[in-house]
Amino acid sequence: MDEERCFREDVEVVSKALARKGQSETPQTEGPKLYQKFRKTNRDAVRLAAALRGYFLEAGVSPEQREEYKDYLKGQSGAAMEELITEEAIEKMKVLEQLDWFDGEQLEGFIQSARTRGKSASLLWLLHQKDKKYGYQDYDFTL
Numbered sequence: 001m002d003e004e005r006c007f008r009e010d011v012e013v014v015s016k017a018l019a020r021k022g023q024s025e026t027p028q029t030e031g032p033k034l035y036q037k038f039r040k041t042n043r044d045a046v047r048l049a050a051a052l053r054g055y056f057l058e059a060g061v062s063p064e065q066r067e068e069y070k071d072y073l074k075g076q077s078g079a080a081m082e083e084l085i086t087e088e089a090i091e092k093m094k095v096l097e098q099l100d101w102f103d104g105e106q107l108e109g110f111i112q113s114a115r116t117r118g119k120s121a122s123l124l125w126l127l128h129q130k131d132k133k134y135g136y137q138d139y140d141f142t143l
Helices: 002-023 027-040 044-056 063-075 077-087 090-098 104-117 120-133
Strands: none
Touching (some): 002 044, 044 063, 044 090, 077 090, 090 120
């Protein structure tokens, strides 16, 4: 568990650094740099952060690069969603959820993670998703 927490923290730090760096660049110049970083790094945290940022860039990324980011993110879907929970990036969470990569057990884990980390916006959205997809059949609310 400690290793997972350290990885999440590394991804968070790298994501923030990439976002800061991206503020001074246009998507057309940032896109190729992110892709190069994504392709050449040996660090999983850097690769995940670059893939997340690159996948959600609106410009500067070719369809082939976006597909490569998507394939990578699918294999790292849990870690990707954890980072989006940390950022409380609900719109991006919606995009990943629509790709149908998560089952009920994973969703439950994300809910627990958001609750534990005090990420209220993420928690609310995840609870809404659970209600929409699975409902709350396992609870009895009768008085």
